[in-house]
Amino acid sequence: MQWIETEDVVRFNEVDEWGMAWHGHYMAWFEVGRMALLRRFDLLPKQMVELGYVAPAIRLTCDFKHPAGSGDAIIIRTTVAKPEIAALTFKFEVLLKNNRTLLAHGETTQVLLTTEKKMVYRFTGELERRIDRLVHFCHKA
Amino acid sequence: MEEIINNTNKLCEFLKRMIIDTLRLEDISVEDIETDAPLFREGLGLDSIDALELVVAIEKIFHIIIEDEDVGRKAFASLRALATFIQQEKQES
Numbered sequence: 001m002q003w004i005e006t007e008d009v010v011r012f013n014e015v016d017e018w019g020m021a022w023h024g025h026y027m028a029w030f031e032v033g034r035m036a037l038l039r040r041f042d043l044l045p046k047q048m049v050e051l052g053y054v055a056p057a058i059r060l061t062c063d064f065k066h067p068a069g070s071g072d073a074i075i076i077r078t079t080v081a082k083p084e085i086a087a088l089t090f091k092f093e094v095l096l097k098n099n100r101t102l103l104a105h106g107e108t109t110q111v112l113l114t115t116e117k118k119m120v121y122r123f124t125g126e127l128e129r130r131i132d133r134l135v136h137f138c139h140k141a
Numbered sequence: 142m143e144e145i146i147n148n149t150n151k152l153c154e155f156l157k158r159m160i161i162d163t164l165r166l167e168d169i170s171v172e173d174i175e176t177d178a179p180l181f182r183e184g185l186g187l188d189s190i191d192a193l194e195l196v197v198a199i200e201k202i203f204h205i206i207i208e209d210e211d212v213g214r215k216a217f218a219s220l221r222a223l224a225t226f227i228q229q230e231k232q233e234s
Contacts, residue, residue: 058190085193111189119189119210121196 002138003077004035007097010072010129020067026104027060030092033078034108037090041134051127053120055088055110062106066096073097079138086122088131146203146231152224160220163198166193176220184219192217205230 008029016022038044048055068074077093088110094103112120112127123131145151157171160180164187178184181192195209195217205227207213216226 085190085197087190087193109190111193119192119213121193121207121209121213 001079002140003079004033004037004040006076006078008032008034008074008076010068010070011072012070015070019069021069021072021103023062023064024092024105026062026064029074029076029094030062030078030090030106030108033076033092034090036076037078037080037134037138041137043130043134048114048127051125051130052115053127054113054115054117056113057110058087058107060106061108064080064104066101066103068094068096068103068132069094073127074103075100080134081103082135082139083123083131086120143205146228149221149224149228152227156220156223156227159198159202160185160187160195163194169172174220179219180217180223187217199227203227203231205234 010021010025013068014021014025024095033130035044045055073096075097077095079091081091083089090108090110092107093105095101096103112123122124122129145155153176154171157174160174161169161171174185181187183211187195192210192213196213198234199205200209207216216223
């Protein structure tokens with residue numbers, strides 16, 4: 001499985017009273033990784049809307065393994081699972097940059113709706129082509 | 142399979158088993174699924190991701206494509222509605 005890596009830094013305002021990166025911020029870092037991946041395949045939210053779709057998240061999981069502190073450089077790794085159904089599941093890992101300690105890993109699942117808010121049961125047309133390219137990239141040998 | 146499709150009672154039983162297996166409904170038995178109750182929300186309580194899994198199962202088993210939510214709303218109205226939908230699609234094909 002191929003992952004793309006994006007770098008970020010834990011900001012002062014992202015740590016809690018105990019000096020650890022607050023758990024909710026990992027969702028924002030997942031989003032940074034997802035956007036970096038989607039940008040490569042012309043699947044950014046605005047581009048999805050141009051195709052006539054929106055992709056709300058319906059599930060999110062995250063396991064926290066190690067704390068990060070203010071100023072720590074982090075790496076966000078992102079990939080997408082092979083879709084068995086008309087939904088996209090992204091997988092994420094957040095690592096410390098200096099020694100690649102795993103801080104957290106998680107998943108999000110998004111379904112596709114048309115901009116008229118009707119659920120999409122199968123990927124078709126240009127949407128299918130772009131998703132195929134994304135999935136192929138993440139699963140090429 | 143043709144014999145099952147042409148017999149509404151058998152088809153309903155088959156579909157109940159398919160739903161339980163596809164969605165891994167461990168606490169639900171075939172007897173728990175009412176033939177005329179809604180499958181989603183207030184009935185069996187299925188959700189949107191369940192619909193996507195059922196769409197794939199129906200395509201694999203019956204080679205019937207449920208294109209979108211408009212068709213799905215009709216097909217998934219109840220277990221009986223799903224059986225009727227499958228019988229109609231097979232008659233037309």
